[in-house]
Amino acid sequence: MDLEQYLRALPKTELHLHIEGTLEPELMFALAARNRVALPWRSVEETRAAYAFDDLQSFLDLYYAGAAALLHEQDFFDLAMAYFVRAHADGVVHAELFFDPQTHTARGVAFATVLDGLERACREAHARYGISSRLILCFLRHLSEEDGFATLEQALPHLARIHGVGLDSSERGHPPSKFVRLFARCRELGLHCVAHAGEEGPPAYIVEALDLLKVERIDHGVRAAEDPALLERLAREQVPLTVCPLSNVKLRVFPALQQHNLKILLDAGLKVTINSDDPAYFGGYVLENYRQTAEALQLSRAELRRLARNSLEAAFVGDAERAPWL
Ligand code: HPA
Ligand code: ZN
Numbered sequence: 001m002d003l004e005q006y007l008r009a010l011p012k013t014e015l016h017l018h019i020e021g022t023l024e025p026e027l028m029f030a031l032a033a034r035n036r037v038a039l040p041w042r043s044v045e046e047t048r049a050a051y052a053f054d055d056l057q058s059f060l061d062l063y064y065a066g067a068a069a070l071l072h073e074q075d076f077f078d079l080a081m082a083y084f085v086r087a088h089a090d091g092v093v094h095a096e097l098f099f100d101p102q103t104h105t106a107r108g109v110a111f112a113t114v115l116d117g118l119e120r121a122c123r124e125a126h127a128r129y130g131i132s133s134r135l136i137l138c139f140l141r142h143l144s145e146e147d148g149f150a151t152l153e154q155a156l157p158h159l160a161r162i163h164g165v166g167l168d169s170s171e172r173g174h175p176p177s178k179f180v181r182l183f184a185r186c187r188e189l190g191l192h193c194v195a196h197a198g199e200e201g202p203p204a205y206i207v208e209a210l211d212l213l214k215v216e217r218i219d220h221g222v223r224a225a226e227d228p229a230l231l232e233r234l235a236r237e238q239v240p241l242t243v244c245p246l247s248n249v250k251l252r253v254f255p256a257l258q259q260h261n262l263k264i265l266l267d268a269g270l271k272v273t274i275n276s277d278d279p280a281y282f283g284g285y286v287l288e289n290y291r292q293t294a295e296a297l298q299l300s301r302a303e304l305r306r307l308a309r310n311s312l313e314a315a316f317v318g319d320a321e322r323a324p325w326l
Contacts, residue, residue, distance in 0.1 A: 006301065007290045010308040011325045013094040013315045014087060014275050014286050016219050016242035018138070018168065019076075019118060020067045020100055021278025022083040031069040031078070040065050051281055056200050056251050057170055059281060067103050076117025077124075084125035084133075086279075090287035093325055094315050096134040097122075098166055102143060102151055111154040119161050134163035134316055136194065139182065141167050141174035148182045163316055164192030166219065167209075171201040176208040183213040192216055192316045194242075198223035199253060203230050210239065217242060217314060222253060224270075225261045235269035240314035244277035245293045246284045257296035266303060273311040 001009075025047040032039050041047040047066075053059040070076060080097065087095050097118065104114050115135070122133040137155055139148040155162055165186045167179060176183075176195055183193055197209040199220035206224050209215045210233075221241035224230050234241070245260050247253075254260045265272050274293060279285045284292065294304055312325045 003294060004287070004291055007287055007294070007304065008089075008091040010091060010305065011093045011312060012091060012286070012290075012308040013096070013273075013311040013325075014092050015096050015217065015240070015273055015311060015314060016098070016244055016275035016277055017083070017095060017286075018063075018098045018100065018278050019080055019083060020070070020103065021063060021282075022086075022280050023066050023069070023079055024082065024280045025066075027078065027082060028066050028069045031071075031075050035069060035071045035075070037069050037071065039069065051250075053251055053281075059251055059278070060169060063278065063281060064103055067100075068107065070104065071107075071109055071113075073113050073117040073120070076114050077121045078117075080118050080121030081124060084121060084129065084131055086285050088125070088129040088131055090285055092131060092286060094132045094312075094317065094321075096136055096163070096316060098136050098138045098168065100138050100140060100168065101154070102140045102147065105151070105154065111151075112158065115158050115161060132317070132321065135161060136164040136166050136192070137162050138166040138168040139179065140169040141178065141196075142170040145179050145182050148179060149185070152182065152185065159189060159191070162191065164194060166193075167195040167197075167213070168219070171196060171199055171205065175201070175205050176213045180212050183215075187214060194219055196220055199248075200251075203227035206230060206234075216240075216316075220244065220248070220253075222248060222261055222265070225264055225268075231265075231268050231270070234271075238271045240271045240273055240310065241265065242273050242275045242314075244275045244282075244289065245296075246279075246289050247277035247282045250282045257292055260293065260297065262293060263297045263299065263303075266306070271310050271314060272307060273314055274307050275311075 196219040
């Protein structure tokens, strides 16, 4: 069996996926026309050509600009459904979708509009493809903790449909310690907690996310490799890392996939998973992340099975839901 067929057939979850980051330029333009929203680009081709990034911030500036095309419940449904079609084709059995409500509420889109559309797509994907899913609300870390609390307030009537919270956006200068009270409140509410840490930020941010926010998984976490004591801890505690190889190359965390440290992390015994982050912007969905990483780092099939199995084990599901995948 060739590599791609092999990888497609492996049951896997996707645990680090920003739904706004699945907005392909074709859909962005269709929605912008439908909603009479102006975009900063003239065409699909010009948009794709603009996707050359120097760092995280240069990507985020475009990503927030593109999200302006999303206004109505149907838009969020269409966005998420397009993702599920691709995820199903890639052999994803379960997906945990990040969404950024502050990106939308700041433009006057109601919190419930975002959630209703995404959740309807989650139900439709389950009915059509048998894919299970969860929604994880991400707080934007460049905004204040107070703004995060206001967003949590808007989420309160909908907590039955929100499984966890995360922390994303500009990492440097916005350490996890800025959100200690917010995450404490989220834990009291019974929400699962994750955070982006150690993508561009230092290993100390990973330690803060674990000790201060008490997160259950670290999103990215690749800079842990700079701190041997932290590496040993992550291995001992089997903290899942949701690594996004193509994203890391596009945002210049590593100069090329051949220089990515995923295999080093795996060899150190960490619970590494492979994910696509913002696939419309970074050049590939989850299967493409597995395939290119496998080739660049010459991963064995046993290593690829380990990565996929880690993703099943790290999902926020109960044993009964997980059992059929194992
Ligand atoms: N890092 C931080 N924030 C983000 C990302 C990311 O990779 N993608 C979307 N928001
Ligand atoms: Zn991310």
